[in-house]
Amino acid sequence: MTDSLISSAYSQALEVIASVEPRIADATRKELADQRASLKLIASENYASPAVLMTMGTWFSDKYAEGTIGHRFYAGCQNVDTVESIAAEHARELFGAEYAYVQPHSGIDANLTAYWSILAHRVEGPWLSDAGVKNMNDLSEADWEKLRASLGNQRLLGMSLDAGGHLTHGFRPNISGKMFHQNQYGTDPETGLLDYDALRAKAKEFKPLILVAGYSAYPRRINFATMREIADEVGATLMVDMAHFAGLVAGKVFTGEENPVPYAHVVTSTSHKSLRGxxxxxxxxxxxxxxxxxxxxxxxxxxxxxxxxxxxxVAFAEARTPEFQGYAQQVADNAKSLAEGFLTRGAKLVTGGTDNHIVLLDVSSFGLTGRQAESALLDAGVVTNRNSVPSDPNGAWYTSGIRFGTPALTSRGFGHDEFDTVADLVVDVLSNTEAGTNKAGAPSKATYVLGDGVADRVTKQSAEMLDKHPLYPGLVLS
Known part of the structure; x- marks a missing residue:
């Protein structure tokens, strides 16, 4: 696809949008400009290709298609069947999976679907069989109440939020923490690494129906063969949430026992993040x-x-190319470069480094909370997100950490030297930021004071790098 064709397509599309609601067209143009001018370091964000983006703007948006391939609740879904079949085929081939389901709207939808699917397989199915009926509609009201109580009283063991787990892995305020009798495993308090022996002991004591592996902010790889051993020992279903590192699995960076697909009963994921869809x-x-x-x-x-x-x-097809494998390896290499850049400048990292795409910086050594650091960095054009660290004294809102990810800037062509410079810019901002006070003069976990001239200096240095690696090069909006 030529640059002129892409530019023409987007320019004309924005003209059509502007004819109805010009403010939306303006916001869309501004979003592209903002993303082009920012150091995007949010681990869960990336840049989809023009082909992926254009595919979403079609009349497939107009079709209802509840059900499954060949078995819809609406007529006229033959083309949707084709699309879903192709997507599932690519997913199976890309990850070497026996089965793929591509309907979930998001990562949390995928996890909820997986949880209820496991409950249906492990609890509902055997329960109905013992009751001598084929489906819940045949149950008496009394039996239904018993089944409902059984479904809602199962045990789930997942990684704690402050250790790097996700909200949907049993966090109490999340629905996963309400629908299950949940417990959590953490990391070694000294190293920040997963302690498989401690995890195994907790699993044997708690005896979960579902053992959840995977992470949102854990900067290391997981041995999924060991996780499966633990699940088998306690009779649990192993569910892996690979939303963050799916691109590293697809790109063959995570292989062998670090690839969850051969070991998990069920694997959930998002299609964006490191997968770039x-x-x-x-x-x-x-x-x-x-x-x-x-x-x-x-x-x-x-x-x-x-x-x-x-x-x-389309995204799965792109990920099945040698070019994507090269990209995925560069994502991991760049994360190491970023981590090394921080360490050489005296910053403190959770687990002391990384071997995936995530770098988790403990900003307490700068005298800041995560929220203060996140805001100061944003003032300088560095887009990140605050994140809890193990046993975080500031909780999940203010936090003590900043999570960095390398997928997005790697998509723009950043390499070792650029990520070393990124580390230098981040340390420059944080070293020149002080915790602020509230209106009464008391210490505040949210307010901060960024040194004079720092934001302009860092923004200028960032712009020089970004100009060398333009976002969507050749895309010019008329």
Missing amino acids: PRGGFILATEEYAPSVDRGCPMVLGGPLSHVMAAKA
Whole structure:
């Protein structure tokens, strides 16, 4: 696809939008300008290709298609069947999975679908069989109450939020923490690393129905063979949430025992982040769990977003190329460069480094909270997000950490030297930021004072790097 063709397509599309609501067209143009001018270091964000982005803007958006391939609740879904089949085929081939389900709208939808699918497979199915009925509609009201109580009283063991887990891994305020009798495993207090022996001991004591592996802010790899051993020892289903590192699995950076697909019963993921596709979710599973997962609609989901499933198919096709494997390896290499850049400048990292795409910086050594650091960095054009660190004294809102990710800037062509400079710029900002006070003069976890001239200096240095690695090069909006 030529640059002129892409530029023409987007320019004309924005003209059509502006004819109806010019403010939306203006905001869209500004978003591109802002992303081009920012050092995007949020680990869960990336840049989708023009082909992926364009695929979402089609008339597939107009179609209702509840159900499964060949078995829809609406007529006229033959083209949706084609799109979903292609996306699932690419997902299976890309990850070497027995089954793929591409309908989930997001990562949390994928996790909810997976949880209820496991409950249906492990609890509902055997329960109905023992009751001598085929489905819940045949149960008496009394039996239904017993089944409902059984479904809602199962045990889930997941990684704690401050250790790097996700909200959907049993965090109490999240629905996953409400629908399960949940418990959490953490990391070694000295190293910040997963302690598999401690995890195994907790699993044997708690005996979960579901053991969740995966992370949102853990900067290391996981041995999924060991996780499967632990799950088997306690009779649990191993579910892996690889939303953050799916691109590293697809790109063959995580192989062997670090690849969750051969070991997990069910794998959930998003299609964006390190995978560089559209915002959405998907599920991989063994054949044993496939029938339950296939009931995602109407069990949890409504109508699938057919235009996004089409974009997932395009993104999965892109990820099956040698070029994507090179990109994925560069993501991991760049994370090491960023971590080394921080360490050589005296910054403190959770676990002391990284071997995936995440670098977690403990900003307490700068006398700041995560919220103060995040805001000061944003003033200087460095886009990050605050994040908890293990046993965080500031909790999940203010936090003591900043999470960095390398996928987005790697998509722009950043390499070792640029990420070393990024580390220097971040340390420059944080070293020149002081904690502020509230209106009464008391210490505040939110306010801060950034030194004079720092934001301008860092923004100028960032711009020099960004200009060398333009976002969507050749895309010019008229």
